[in-house]
Amino acid sequence: MSQTHFQFPFEKNNSFSYSQESIDTLSEYEKYELSFHPERPKYLDYLSIFENVNPCFKSDEFGACLIQTHRADLSGIPVMLVGQQSGPSSNYEKIRQAMMDPDQIQKWNHGMPVPASYERAVKAIQLAEEESRIIIIFIDTPGADPTERSEANGIAWRIGDAIHALADVKVPTISVIINRACSGGAIALTGTDVTLALEHSTYLVITPEACSSILFHTRSRANEAAEISQITSREGFTHGIVDELIPEINGPAHINPEDTKRSVQTVLNKYVSKYSDLNGNAVIKDRIERWNKMGHWNLMDESELDSFRRPVSRIPKPEPSGYIKRHKKCYNENGKHFYDPVIFSELEKNNYVCDVCNQRYVRPSAWDYIQWLVDEESFVEHEETKFIADKDILGFPGYNEKLIETRIKTGLVSAMITGDGTVLGKKVVVCTTDFGFLGGSFCMSTGEKIWRTAQITIEKNVPMIIQACGGGARMHEGCSSMVSIPKAHLAISRVEQAGLSVLTLITDPTLGGVAIGVGSRGKRLFEFNAGHIGFSGKRVIEQYTGEKTSPGFQTVNWLKEKGHADEIVHPIDLKEKIFSLI
Numbered sequence: 001m002s003q004t005h006f007q008f009p010f011e012k013n014n015s016f017s018y019s020q021e022s023i024d025t026l027s028e029y030e031k032y033e034l035s036f037h038p039e040r041p042k043y044l045d046y047l048s049i050f051e052n053v054n055p056c057f058k059s060d061e062f063g064a065c066l067i068q069t070h071r072a073d074l075s076g077i078p079v080m081l082v083g084q085q086s087g088p089s090s091n092y093e094k095i096r097q098a099m100m101d102p103d104q105i106q107k108w109n110h111g112m113p114v115p116a117s118y119e120r121a122v123k124a125i126q127l128a129e130e131e132s133r134i135i136i137i138f139i140d141t142p143g144a145d146p147t148e149r150s151e152a153n154g155i156a157w158r159i160g161d162a163i164h165a166l167a168d169v170k171v172p173t174i175s176v177i178i179n180r181a182c183s184g185g186a187i188a189l190t191g192t193d194v195t196l197a198l199e200h201s202t203y204l205v206i207t208p209e210a211c212s213s214i215l216f217h218t219r220s221r222a223n224e225a226a227e228i229s230q231i232t233s234r235e236g237f238t239h240g241i242v243d244e245l246i247p248e249i250n251g252p253a254h255i256n257p258e259d260t261k262r263s264v265q266t267v268l269n270k271y272v273s274k275y276s277d278l279n280g281n282a283v284i285k286d287r288i289e290r291w292n293k294m295g296h297w298n299l300m301d302e303s304e305l306d307s308f309r310r311p312v313s314r315i316p317k318p319e320p321s322g323y324i325k326r327h328k329k330c331y332n333e334n335g336k337h338f339y340d341p342v343i344f345s346e347l348e349k350n351n352y353v354c355d356v357c358n359q360r361y362v363r364p365s366a367w368d369y370i371q372w373l374v375d376e377e378s379f380v381e382h383e384e385t386k387f388i389a390d391k392d393i394l395g396f397p398g399y400n401e402k403l404i405e406t407r408i409k410t411g412l413v414s415a416m417i418t419g420d421g422t423v424l425g426k427k428v429v430v431c432t433t434d435f436g437f438l439g440g441s442f443c444m445s446t447g448e449k450i451w452r453t454a455q456i457t458i459e460k461n462v463p464m465i466i467q468a469c470g471g472g473a474r475m476h477e478g479c480s481s482m483v484s485i486p487k488a489h490l491a492i493s494r495v496e497q498a499g500l501s502v503l504t505l506i507t508d509p510t511l512g513g514v515a516i517g518v519g520s521r522g523k524r525l526f527e528f529n530a531g532h533i534g535f536s537g538k539r540v541i542e543q544y545t546g547e548k549t550s551p552g553f554q555t556v557n558w559l560k561e562k563g564h565a566d567e568i569v570h571p572i573d574l575k576e577k578i579f580s581l582i
Helices: 020-024 028-035 043-049 092-098 102-111 115-130 148-152 155-168 183-187 208-216 219-229 233-238 257-275 280-292 302-306 344-349 366-373 399-410 444-460 479-497 512-516 538-545 556-561 571-581
Strands: 051-055 067-074 077-084 134-141 173-182 194-198 202-204 244-246 416-423 426-433 464-470 502-510 523-527
Touching: 028 173, 028 202, 028 208, 028 219, 043 067, 043 077, 043 134, 043 257, 067 115, 067 257, 077 115, 077 257, 092 102, 115 134, 115 155, 134 183, 134 257, 148 155, 148 538, 155 183, 155 479, 155 512, 173 183, 173 257, 183 479, 183 512, 194 233, 194 257, 202 233, 208 219, 233 244, 244 257, 280 479, 366 416, 366 426, 366 464, 366 502, 366 571, 416 444, 416 571, 426 444, 444 464, 444 479, 464 479, 464 512, 479 502, 479 512, 502 512, 502 571, 523 556, 523 571
Parallel strands: 077 134, 134 173, 173 194, 173 202, 194 244, 426 464, 464 502, 502 523
Antiparallel strands: 051 067, 067 077, 416 426
């Protein structure tokens, strides 16, 4: 009996031949589907191209199978393999059997790694350094696990640990995107010295469906969203976030898996041979040179900057009576509607969170945080970063218009502002982020500003203070925004390796790319009464699981209860707290 194969609708079309010309005629969404065809070889299939393969850190813990680790050799050179295994097999019959078993469905978790998965990867990265093994990472994931269980287990910080480990490790690192590399689940392990990608793989900051939902308020325009976002690895190569494309010889990987594996082996041999003699200092030097060039941005003219540049505060002003108007939808847990005005001084003590319904009245601006973080009149913006502006590399619909509008509204050229200041007289370098600037989303300009600010910090030999805020990586810049997250990690690592303090204030909200990036680094301070702190947002989790999250979910008190927030500080106490730490 012949084996059953899975086919997407476009594969059933008689005119489709799997030739390059035929693949080029596919829509962007069909190319996306091709990248996660269930029969494309998975990580464990690629073990056959290595010698002396032995598993390490084996575990039966939930999620451990989603990132697997092996010692091995490639052409006699010791390597450490770290692989995202997105399912039980690339054999369609075995996949079908597994998907009829509830235990197997739960075990493989739709290919989405959990905190334990990333903990396993970090152990392998550390062991590779101890044993002088080149690290090779296989990337294949629809994204990290968006559940309350993973949030409770600190998935944002565990992903951050993985990116941090790759920034610090003193052996060469190579990542290979074999299928679909999506969102934070992928960027966790692609902050490497070389990023390779199979030619029909995809590398994306957000799924086309989610992007469509945000852009067009419907998931049905996913193909348009895919075209706008430029999600194929070929486009990643064009934008400089993929170093080399690996040919899928004689048709896509699921049609000729053995040819594809040999192709991967050939390219890996080239890089492993090239890096086999590098010592720790040379590895770090090359890594810094590579990431120094990562990203795209514009430099704004000074006259244009002066046309909108001004401090903007979002702290409300009370009436002469000392009261401010209550927000419109204030209901207590019994459904009673409150209308009475609020005493401003009490609201200020509560850090602008309603004591009846926990609604946040205001998210302070970057300028407001500067006032809380450093001494009055001490802040001086860095000349090296003040003209760096966001660049529309994708021609994303409406992006330039949004940037112009937001600059006028916030008085900022981009979401982050950096400068020198003092904290109770002690010199520091400070970076603050404005949620009002496109949700404070992490982008290429932010990555570059942190990179340059880290160098300033090292040259001035002072502590670095970062205020983290934002809803994730910026979809308007595609995967290039996400790739700036490892760049920021490496910058912060350089500061720490210079023996300087890094303090990070986690504010409301700190999610996604911001949380796994700067939010996961340094000595973390959590803003009093802040909420929306973690990896996946509350709405995303509730939509995915179909269940309501628990009371207080992702607030600092909830995080403290789970063991993730040791230091909680009210903004008015920040200077004293920071001074005591630095």
